[in-house]
Amino acid sequence: MILGVALTNSFGAHPAAWRLPHVNPEAYTDVDVTVEHARTAERGGLQFVFIADRLFLHGDLAESNPLFNMDPIITLSAIAQSTERIGLVGTASTSLFEPYLLARQLKTLDVISSGRVGWNAIPSFEPDAFANFGKEPPARENKYERLHEVMQVVQALWGSWGYEAGKPDQQGMYADPAHVKPVNLYGTQVGARGPLPVPPSEQGQPVIIMPASSGYGLQAAVMYANIIIAMPSSIEEGRAQRQAIRQATAQAGRNPEDIKYLAFAGFTTGDTEREALDTRLALDAHTDIRLPLARLSSYLGLHQQLTQPDKPLTAAQLAAVQAHPGDARSARTVALAHAGWSPRDILAHAIFDPSPSVVGTAEQVADHLQEWFEADAADGFMLNFDDFSTEVGNFVDDVVPVLQARGIFHNTYKGKTLRDHLGVPAQYGFDSRVAGPSV
Ligand SMILES: Cc1cc2nc3c(=O)[nH]c(=O)nc-3n(C[C@H](O)[C@H](O)[C@H](O)COP(=O)(O)O)c2cc1C
Structure with a gap:
């Protein structure tokens, strides 16, 4: 890889x-x-x-x-x-x-x-x-x-x-x-x-x-x-x-x-998915959430304002959500809503970043890379990090050893x-x- x-x-x-x-x-x-x-x-x-x-x-x-x-x-x-x-x-x-x-x-x-x-x-x-x-x-x-x-x-x-x-x-x-x-x-x-x-x-x-x-x-x-x-x-x-x-x-x-x-x-990456989401939320706190919330509502197929960004969707809202057919990003967003994440946490999963992103543990990151690699969807990856000062080191210290242990990345x-x-x-x-x- x-x-x-x-x-x-x-x-x-x-x-x-x-x-x-x-x-x-x-x-x-x-x-x-x-x-x-x-x-x-x-x-x-x-x-x-x-x-x-x-x-x-x-x-x-x-x-x-x-x-x-x-x-x-x-x-x-x-x-x-x-x-x-x-x-x-x-x-x-x-x-x-x-x-x-x-x-x-x-x-x-x-x-x-x-x-x-x-x-x-x-x-x-x-x-x-x-x-x-x-x-x-x-x-x-x-x-x-x-x-x-x-x-x-x-x-x-x-x-x-x-x-x-x-x-x-x-x-x-x-x-x-x-x-x-x-x-x-x-x-x-x-x-x-x-x-x-x-x-x-x-x-x-x-x-x-x-x-x-x-x-x-x-x-x-x-x-x-x-x-x-x-x-x-x-x-x-x-x-x-x-x-x-x-x-x-x-x-x-x-x-x-x-x-x-x-x-x-x-x-x-974080030691837990929650920790990784909190890292992302610390960055998102500096940006206006109103536009992403409106976009999220449309991605979920809901035609209403999401007024409670910190509460999981209600049963009635979940019954109404619908993924856009053929849109992987929309399907993932719907899955996150069903898993009980709040709208703010769904956004913190980096769903609207320009390329597919994982906010989670080193294993979750490695799973993503391995899945794409083994499906012949890529020979490798261009890694994008929100904050170089911490994330390059996290990737090197936490994700690289997992990839090496799985035999899909060289040791040196x-x-x-x-x-x-x-x-x-x-x-x-x-x-x-x-x-x-x-x-
Ligand atoms: C993955 C990727 C990386 C790119 N990087 C740059 C870049 O660093 N600087 C730049 O000016 N354009 C960049 N582009 C834009 C391309 O150079 C190209 O001009 C653009 O895709 C339009 O090309 P087209 O006329 O063939 O449609 C990038 C495009 C892609 C898909």
């Missing part, structure tokens, strides 16, 4: 995490805080840390911290210096950056971290991001045309300093220039001459990660990615999406085993590079199995 941990801002996935009394409210500008979370994840043998990105100020500063790190690649560079094994996955846009700069920054990070880097290559889509580059968002077709050109030019640049150039020889050449060659790739939107002045890293070049999408996005991901990250809302959805990706990977001329499908999942890192941790093949330069560079 592959486990990555999302450290997408300095505090946690819950917008109120920065307000918790034990949290350093200056963590946004104190990189040591994020470095410490990464070291904790490494102690548990998690395969990588992951930093998402948006190229604009995201978040209402009156209510919360900025919802993304100041800069993912520079943050990962600090993490690289204080860790030894854990993979470092950063997000960088294929829509707004130039390939030469992308290739240089990511491969430099890969070299200085001894081959632990992954690039989450995403096509930006928000108008706010384009505005920061003085641009308008392109049509989807043009967005993906640029993505293909960027991916091919970046990979070609990565391979432009050949292994055959050798190591510095103080009696001979620093490197054999015959094996450090220009790429001369020019497309409609981007291009580069090369070569890139960065030799191979310990894993050759960074691993590529892309988000799950459909149409153009799926086509691109199966050509370039070794990890696809997704947000399925149920086991059935995860299994179907993973299967579709494996089929499309084979059609693109690659081995389906070369792509790992990871599902986002969120966790809050077997290799040194991110490719080793993921079990994905070596690649240097462009993958010749996929239809050659069209740029």
Whole structure:
């Protein structure tokens, strides 16, 4: 099972995490805080840390911290210096950056971290991001045309300093220039001459990660990615999406085993389910409950206000509740109501979080991961935590040993590079199995 941990801002996935009394409210500008979370994840043998990105100020500063790190690649560079094994996955846009700069920054990070880097290559889509580059968002077709050109030019640049150039020889050449060659790739939107002045890293070049999408996005991901990250809302959805990706990977001329499908999942753990719910309630206390209560009423199929958030539903209300057919989240909500949880506690089960979440004991968390994994709904997970300062450590200390005892998570890192941790093949330069560079 592959486990990555999302450290997408300095505090946690819950917008109120920065307000918790034990949290350093200056963590946004104190990189040591994020470095410490990464070291904790490494102690548990998690395969990588992951930093998402948006190229604009995201978040209402009156209510919360900025919802993304100041800069993912520079943050990962600090993490690289204080860790030894854990993979470092950063997000960088294929829509707004130039390939030469992308290739240089990511491969430099890969070299200085001894081959632990992954690039989450995403096509930006928000108008706010384009505005920061003085641009308008392109049509989807043009967005993906640029993505293909960027991916091919970046990979070609990565391979432009050949292994055959050798190591510095103080009696001979620093490197054999015959094996450090220009790429001369020019497309409609981007291009580069090369070569890139960065030799191979310990894993050759960074691993590529892309988000799950459909149409153009799926086509691109199966050509370039070794990890696809997704947000399925149920086991059935995860299994179907993973299967579709494996089929499309084979059609693109690659081995389906070369792509790992990871599902986002969120966790809050406690010694008891009640303790975990109370941890979540301490965060929810900072948010307005009226809107979630109204949404809950609709999810339960009730057409009335829930005026008693702290009392279990009445017998009459329970008789009227009804799950939306085919909606896993609605079915879970109804089950929680029948189990006697109050509306406030039902909400504290994180039912409206963007990805499936467990608020409970380490065993309950492990059950969720095991169920999805064994149902072929995911090869692993992107872990989301409400409050990094406590939950990364709780997961490492309490959940990881349960997964290890069940034989579904490794006991320690077997290799040194991110490719080793993921079990994905070596690649240097462009993958010749996929239809050659069209740029
Ligand atoms: C799991 C997942 C993670 C994503 N992470 C990011 C991100 O960090 N930054 C970003 O700008 N977009 C992110 N996206 C959005 C995608 O890059 C993409 O632009 C969006 O899904 C729209 O793509 P489409 O035009 O193919 O529909 C993510 C999407 C998914 C599904």
